[in-house]
Amino acid sequence: MAINLASKYSDQIAEVFTRASFIKGKTAETFDLTGVKTLKVYTPITVEEVDYDRDGGLARYGDVAEMQDVVQELTMTQDKAFTLTIDKGNNLDQNLVKNAADMLRLQLNEKSTPAADKYAFRRFVTMAGTIAESAAKPTKADIISKIADASQALDDALVPDDNRYLYLTSEMYKLVCTSDEFAGVDVLARQSIAKGVCGEVFGMHVVRVPKSYLPEDVYFLVAHKDAVLMPYKIADAKVHEDPVGVSGALIEGRHYYDAYVLGAKCGGVYALVAADTVSDAPVVASGKITAGSGAAIRYTLDGSDPRYSDSAKDYIADTALTADEGCQIRAYAVETGKYPSPVATG
Structure with a gap:
């Protein structure tokens, strides 16, 4: 007999995952991938305003054009599973189900949730709208200035002030708390340092994460809640009582998830990384695209951002391209072991 823990303990499982995760609850909840593994997000493209022409006849308001869409396809790719047993000799028969639920909760806390985060x-770093390089590792003398650069980048991209999150390791957090720039802000800031708390910097909520959670070459990540998405679903979680070959309970679990930056809101994600970890931008000239040796290039002809657009294609060397009417060729490059380059236009 198999007891389905995914339905029996779904609320408790979801609560455990949310509490244990550094990300869950800080991402967009606009899109629901429940029951599906692929979702297409359509972002309408607005048009530039023109001067009203009283003598323009039917074109008084400008030339009529059908509204276009940029499509981003989101597909959940992470499909994970686990299995373990609880020997009857270590537990009373009536406690099998309860212990199985406890083990599932432990599995989520110690393995599943950290791996997903x-x-x-x-x-989020790889898909960030802005991936900035730092010539040297931040110090307490310049960490606040670098965070200010990130805040300015979000401001310039018209990202809302609320629900901005600054993810950094304890090492970078310590630099912020001991920074002269931060300590000199006001008395309230100094009180925060005395308590070992650094709740906000430039209006961004500070989230300390273990060093192993951020990629090694990343100093910090800023993400607006509505710019990132992390769908997560417990697909299967069962306990089998006394299956063949087992004296006790056999627990099997499966869950799938993924993470995305929404292309239409990519300006709300900023990552500061180590020097020489970002690919060089390609060059677009005379309908052809060139990049560094071994770099892979993706491009669009409809003016959409090739990092997120469903219309992006892989570029074949020396191919002559022609952009769609009224649009430009846009391309980015990815070198082995490096983050994607900025987008080039031509």
Whole structure:
């Protein structure tokens, strides 16, 4: 007999995951991937305003154009599973189900949730709208200035002030708390330092994460809640009582998830990384695209961002391209072992 813990303990499981995760609850909840593994997000493209022409006849308001869409396809790729047994000799028969639920909760806390968070952080950095390089590792003398640069980048991208999160390791957090720039802000800030608390910097909520969670070459990550997405679903969690070959309970679990930056809101994600870890931008000229040796290039002809657009294609060397009417060729490059380059236009 198999007892389905995914339905029996779904609320408790979800609560445990949310509490244990550094990311869950800080991502967009606009899109629901429940029951599906692929979702297409359509972002309408607005048009530039023109001067009203009284003598323009039917074109008084400008030339009529059908509204276009940029499509981003989100597919959940992480499909994970686990299995373990609880020997009857170690537990009373009536406690099997309860102990199975406890083991499932422990599995989520110690393995599943950390793995999902680490994956999400890597994805958020790789897909960030801005990946800035730091010539040297931040110090307490310049960490606040570097965070200010991130805040300015979000401001310039018209990202809302609320629900901004600054993810950094304890090492970077310590630099912030001991920074002269931070300590000199006001008395309240100094009181915060005395308590070992650094709740906000430039209006961004500070989230300390273990060093192993952020990629090694990442100093910090800023993400607005509505710019990132992390769908997570417990697909299967069962306990089998006395299956063949086992004296006790056999627990099997499966869950799938993924993480994305929404292309239409990519300006709300900023990562500061080590020097020489970002690919060089390609060059777009005369309809052709060139990049460093071994770099893979993706491009679009409809003016959409090739990092997120469903219309992006892999570029074949020396191919002559022609952009769609009224658009430009846009491309980015990825070198082995490096983060994607900025987008080039031509």
